[in-house]
Amino acid sequence: MQQIWIQKAGAPEVLRLQDAPDPIPRSGEVRIRVEAAGVNFADVLGRLGIYSDAPPLPYVPGYEVSGKVDLIGQGVPDFREGEAVFALTRFGGYSNVVCVPYKQVFKRLDWMNAQDAAALPLTYLTAYMMLIVMGSLRAGEKVLVHGAAGGVGLAVLDLCRIIGVETFGTASPEKHDYLLSHGLNHAIDYRNRDYERVVMDLTGGRGVHLVLDPLGGVHWPKNYRLLMPSGRLVHFGASSLAPGKRRSWWALLRGMIMLPFYTPLKLMNDNKAVIGVNLGRMWEQADMMRPWMKQIVAWYDEALFRPKIDRTFSFADAAAAHHYLQDRQNIGKVLLLP
Ligand SMILES: NC(=O)c1ccc[n+]([C@@H]2O[C@H](COP(=O)([O-])OP(=O)(O)OC[C@H]3O[C@@H](n4cnc5c(N)ncnc54)[C@H](OP(=O)(O)O)[C@@H]3O)[C@@H](O)[C@H]2O)c1
Structure with missing residues (x-):
């Protein structure tokens, strides 16, 4: 897999793309082959080294992804391989393969594309x-x-x-x-x-x-x-x-x-x-958030809104995505595409 690491606190250029072996899902986890990953201002704060919730550096940032399930851990009900999903990831979302506890994973509607789905969770x-x-x-x-x-x-x-x-x-x-x-x-x-x-x-x-x-x-x-x-x-x-x-x-x-x-x-x-x-402190309350997401998806289904995707950047251009956000150029969501 490929992951974008924050190597040390600093300017966007501290973001580095690195290869690693694909992770194996643990019990209760779903592995997702990522199609799009959301970029959020919290990732910028993490990169600057001023985000108190972030793990110690170096780490892989990223709060949300969309993609397809490609492997399922033990004890996971109700998901199948190949299913289109989106998920909350507490860090680690800047990756083309992620393992996520199934309670943080949501099914995509048939007509919900990968980019819209990656823009929804956070x-x-x-x-x-x-x-x-x-x-x-x-x-x-x-x-x-x-x-x-x-x-x-x-x-x-x-x-x-x-x-x-x-x-x-x-x-x-x-x-x-x-x-x-x-x-x-x-x-x-x-x-x-x-x-x-x-x-x-x-x-x-x-x-x-x-x-x-x-x-x-x-x-x-x-x-x-x-x-x-x-x-x-x-x-x-x-x-x-x-x-x-x-x-x-x-x-x-x-x-x-x-x-x-x-x-x-x-x-x-x-x-x-x-x-x-x-x-970011609600991850242990995934059961509480699921009905909220259900309502959001229902409104999406009724076409009452569509997230605005402003720009996409390749993983190799993650630094440019952070510059774009910090230069205040975005109107809506910025995504990374593997
Ligand atoms: N507590 C939570 O659970 C939670 C969750 C998500 C986000 N947040 C917070 O919500 C805020 C927005 O997040 P987001 O991901 O939606 O951000 P975003 O899409 O990156 O939007 C950022 C926009 O905020 C404005 N801005 C104000 N101060 C800025 C600064 N110092 N540097 C760059 N832009 C600045 C800019 O718009 P203008 O040019 O129009 O001013 C910029 O385009 C952030 O403070 C983030 O930490 C909190």
């Missing part, structure tokens, strides 16, 4: 967990999502359209036309304007019901302020701690200084809720 499950499971979003509410044109951002917009809510999204201005055509109600150019002012102006000073914050640092207090009473703030990332292609101790320190401290009394008196979501 982004749509994260969006589902934030909006529906923990954010208790209801039709008619107002939602602010940052990084609206990224993989998670577009998944959030898809689910918001299905639920029927008013969406506010920040993104670089050249992405606004696409976002508006994709159903975003209010596109905010955060690079040239203060998004807190813009959201407050657009909502008559009331704020929104739900804010999804993947930015962290200086954005933590701003996003809390944007909640109306009964509002919920979901922390799910800290991309502001990774402003460049090498680790920045200054950005990390600044982020730590800005860490908010929510006391129970403050939350009670403000009538606000603060929520944390980290899908």
